Amino acid sequence: MPFFRSVLNICLWIIAIVFVACQNDVSNKVDEQGKPKASKLANNNTQLDDQTSTEIKKHKQTENKPSIPSHVEHQLKQFKALVAQDNKKGLADLFDNYPIKRANLLIQNDAELIANYHDFFTEKIKESIANVAYNQQDVFFRNGHYSILNGGLWFYETGEILRINIKTDLQKEAAKDNVKAIEQSHHDSTRGWSSSILRFETEKYIVHLYYFKEGGYRYFSWSKPKTTAEKPDLSLSDGMAKTQGSMGGMHYIFSNGAYTYKVLEIKLGTEERNGVYLQVYKGDTMILEQKAIRLIE
Numbered sequence: 001m002p003f004f005r006s007v008l009n010i011c012l013w014i015i016a017i018v019f020v021a022c023q024n025d026v027s028n029k030v031d032e033q034g035k036p037k038a039s040k041l042a043n044n045n046t047q048l049d050d051q052t053s054t055e056i057k058k059h060k061q062t063e064n065k066p067s068i069p070s071h072v073e074h075q076l077k078q079f080k081a082l083v084a085q086d087n088k089k090g091l092a093d094l095f096d097n098y099p100i101k102r103a104n105l106l107i108q109n110d111a112e113l114i115a116n117y118h119d120f121f122t123e124k125i126k127e128s129i130a131n132v133a134y135n136q137q138d139v140f141f142r143n144g145h146y147s148i149l150n151g152g153l154w155f156y157e158t159g160e161i162l163r164i165n166i167k168t169d170l171q172k173e174a175a176k177d178n179v180k181a182i183e184q185s186h187h188d189s190t191r192g193w194s195s196s197i198l199r200f201e202t203e204k205y206i207v208h209l210y211y212f213k214e215g216g217y218r219y220f221s222w223s224k225p226k227t228t229a230e231k232p233d234l235s236l237s238d239g240m241a242k243t244q245g246s247m248g249g250m251h252y253i254f255s256n257g258a259y260t261y262k263v264l265e266i267k268l269g270t271e272e273r274n275g276v277y278l279q280v281y282k283g284d285t286m287i288l289e290q291k292a293i294r295l296i297e
């Protein structure tokens with residue numbers, strides 16, 4: 001009997017130790033109100049997430065955006081450097097696809113581009129160029145060319161500038177100053193427009209497209225050898241404008257009974273096809289197509 005009593009005491013002693021240990025473990029996991037305490041590991045992880053949230057966001061912003069070819073990245077870095085330095089001549093040397101069409105004015109050569117440099121490369125535009133990332137979200141590729149600023153600038157694959165489509169508030173202000181000078185040399189019936197869209201000559205015609213606040217797009221044409229100081233041979237209103245791609249190409253369409261007049265501004269075709277065209281249709285049949293031989297300033 002003494003033996004069994006000793007064994008029983010030992011068992012009770014072991015049970016008491018286990019009970020106290022369990023109570024201590026539970027008290028470490030709950031607060032005074034019996035609610036679970038946050039673990040140190042969880043707290044550490046939360047702190048880590050707070051410290052790295054910026055880096056994680058940056059990673060998410062750039063993931064799944066393919067990089068661009070290394071030679072294009074190199075070209076863009078050179079272009080950015082020219083813009084940051086306001087190297088007007090260096091930028092003009094990259095461009096030879098004149099004229100550059102802007103509101104009520106044509107830029108015809110390097111000297112005119114340099115003179116009007118700040119109308120295109122404003123501080124806001126320069127900042128946007130500096131922030132262009134080297135991935136296929138900020139750099140768009142099409143037909144062997146690439147673009148930045150959502151089509152504002154297009155480049156040949158060799159790095160030269162193909163097209164400048166940048167529009168700024170400074171250009172809008174300058175355009176207002178050109179209106180009177182242009183209207184003075186034209187027939188009264190063509191006046192009152194708010195924006196000059198296209199003015200060009202083909203082999204047989206002089207064609208002007210204007211935008212009026214009342215009447216929208218209007219078309220005027222003169223058969224050569226008439227001049228624009230004379231009354232137009234044809235005047236059409238309520239034209240439609242359709243954008244053709246992100247490179248700035250446009251189609252302007254006017255109806256005249258059974259005839260449809262189209263002015264096409266093609267910018268992303270072959271070198272031979274790019275340009276401005278006058279097309280005339282009777283029904284669905286094209287009866288005339290002439291390419292502009294000169295854009296008029």
